[in-house]
Structures are given as C-alpha cells and as structure tokens.
Amino acid sequence: MASHITIPERRNCLASVVAHALLLLCVHPAWGQETLDIIDSIASKGDVERARSILEGWWEADLQDANRHDRQYALWLRGLLTVDPELASLDFRRLTVSFPGGPYSDDALLRLGLISVANGDLLEASAYFRAILLDYPISPKRKVAEEWLNSNQSALEVLELARIPKIREQVQAIQKNTKSLSQASGGSSGRYAIQVGAFSNSQRARDLAKELAAKGFEVRVVGIKGTALSRVRIGRFKERQRASTVLQHLREIGQVATLVDDVFLEIERP
Known part of the structure; x- marks a missing residue:
C-alpha cells in the first residue's frame, strides 16, 4: 500500500x-x-x-x-x-573560574567581555579581556582582546580614576558584609564560598590572594581533594543566599568570581 x-x-x-x-x-x-x-x-x-x-x-x-x-x-x-545573556554568563564564568586554562575558557572570557560591552560596562569588559592577555599567552582570542583594550584605553582611564573612591567604600562594605554573613552562617562549617580564581600555577594563586588582601579582603588559598589546582576563595557560608549576596557585590566592583559549594573538600595550601 x-x-x-x-x-x-x-x-x-x-x-x-x-x-x-x-x-x-x-x-x-x-x-x-x-x-x-x-x-x-x-x-x-x-x-x-x-x-x-x-x-x-x-x-x-x-x-x-x-x-x-x-x-x-x-x-x-x-x-x-542559552538565550538570556545573564544566564549564559553564569556558565561562562563557571568555565573561567573552575576550569582555568581549559579548551573553552579563553572563549568564555571573550564572550563575557562582549556581553559586558553590550551591557555598557566597559570596566567589567576590560577585566575579562585583560584576563585573556594575562592567563592565555597563546590564545587566538588575544588579538581581539588587545584591539579592544587599545581602542578603549582613554575611556577606561577616565572610568578607572572616577571609580577609585567608590571602590574603596565598596570594598570596606563587602568585607564587613562578608564577615557578618559568614558569622551568621556558622563560620568555618559553611558549605558555600566565593571563588575568585583557580590556577595550575600556585604562585599565580598567591599573587591574586595578595592583591585581594591588599584591598582589604580576607582570602585563602586552598586545594580540593582529587585536583592539583590552587583556588583563591573568600568567606564560608551555610546558606547559598548569603554567599550570593557577597558574590553580587564583588561583581559590582569588577571582580570575576563564582559561587562554589565544596568547602568541605578544601585542603589548606601554604
């Protein structure tokens, strides 16, 4: 038939x-x-x-x-x-922070930079593009990052100078907020933390921790059982919402960061 x-x-x-x-x-x-x-x-x-x-x-x-x-x-x-750029950014940030040097992480940084440009946040965009230049010396994305930074250098300098006083105030507020929220969450017994970097080179982790400590943050460099990466983290929180509050404040001052939930696996690093 x-x-x-x-x-x-x-x-x-x-x-x-x-x-x-x-x-x-x-x-x-x-x-x-x-x-x-x-x-x-x-x-x-x-x-x-x-x-x-x-x-x-x-x-x-x-x-x-x-x-x-x-x-x-x-x-x-x-x-x-993902259609929503904000939701897409969550996955791209997770790639860059949890899988540094990975095959998609430089691309993810570029995407994050372009999303920031589309949102009109040039300082945040510059942080992502500079991360490509700093952490991915052989990435083919370096050319785009360099060209963008060079073409926007004057505007970035003006924005950087204007935000210095604001950053100082925000850092103090974030640090105070981190302490109070962490204490309210039970301190060292918390499950959540804010991760601001993960590196195969432990010196890079220590350098970032030193830079953040100079700004007033209480940071720690730790390892995770089963991996060789050195991770730079801020705070310990029992409740995800408390950690998310600090995470949002950090992003507002241009700090690349992500929320993690494996504090119980941390191993102290010198």
Whole structure:
C-alpha cells in the first residue's frame, strides 16, 4: 500500500526519530563526547531548539559520570545555546573560574567581555579581556582582546580614576558584609564560598590572594581533594543566599568570581 506521507513530512519524521534516538543514547556515558559533538553540529546548522533539547537530556543523564573535558564542553554549549545573556554568563564564568586554562575558557572570557560591552560596562569588559592577555599567552582570542583594550584605553582611564573612591567604600562594605554573613552562617562549617580564581600555577594563586588582601579582603588559598589546582576563595557560608549576596557585590566592583559549594573538600595550601 502506498504511503500518503509527503517528502517534507518524511524528513520531519526522520529528524524527530533521530533526535529521540540521540536522547536515548545520552543515557550511556560512553556516548558523552559523541553526543556533545552532535549537539554542536546541530546548533551550528541553526537548529538551536533541537540542540538545546538534546543537551538537556545529556545534562540529566550523563553529567554526573562525565569526564573533565566533557563537563567543560557541556558548559560551553549550554552557554552558547542559552538565550538570556545573564544566564549564559553564569556558565561562562563557571568555565573561567573552575576550569582555568581549559579548551573553552579563553572563549568564555571573550564572550563575557562582549556581553559586558553590550551591557555598557566597559570596566567589567576590560577585566575579562585583560584576563585573556594575562592567563592565555597563546590564545587566538588575544588579538581581539588587545584591539579592544587599545581602542578603549582613554575611556577606561577616565572610568578607572572616577571609580577609585567608590571602590574603596565598596570594598570596606563587602568585607564587613562578608564577615557578618559568614558569622551568621556558622563560620568555618559553611558549605558555600566565593571563588575568585583557580590556577595550575600556585604562585599565580598567591599573587591574586595578595592583591585581594591588599584591598582589604580576607582570602585563602586552598586545594580540593582529587585536583592539583590552587583556588583563591573568600568567606564560608551555610546558606547559598548569603554567599550570593557577597558574590553580587564583588561583581559590582569588577571582580570575576563564582559561587562554589565544596568547602568541605578544601585542603589548606601554604
């Protein structure tokens, strides 16, 4: 008996079957890398909704067992596929802070810089672009970062001078707020913290900690069980909301930071 399905309908049916099959494949960790590659390919062809749907399935089924590279890859893809730039920024920040030197982190910094430019925050943008120059000496994104910083140098100098008194006041307020919120959360027993950097080079971590300490912050350099990175952190909080309050204040003064929930895994570093 002849089929009454037209060619376009057959193509749509086939596409739906393929997408459904991919979602089923996502439940097996061995397909993690292949699935993410397929998601990337689908997104590059403009089918963002389908790519996002498959990624959500992978996120629910495979994230827990994913290796370090695939976690970064998935964060990068989710940031790219997120419509809301503020939500995308959360994934890009997590990439840059939790996976320094990773294959997508310089790209994430560039995206964060461009989002800041679009929001009219040139100082925040400059912080992201300078991070590319400082931490990614062989990144192909350096050229864009250098060109932007050079073309906006005069405007940045004016903005920097204007914000110095404000930063001093904000730093004092943030430090006071961090102490009170941390104490209210139970001090050293807190689960959450603010991470402002993670480095394979421990000297870079100490340098950042010293720089922040000079501004009045109480910082610590720690390791995490199972990893070799040195992480620079501020505060300990039992409640996520209290940590989020301090995080927002830090971002308002241009400090790149993210919220972490693994304080219990910290190991003291000299």
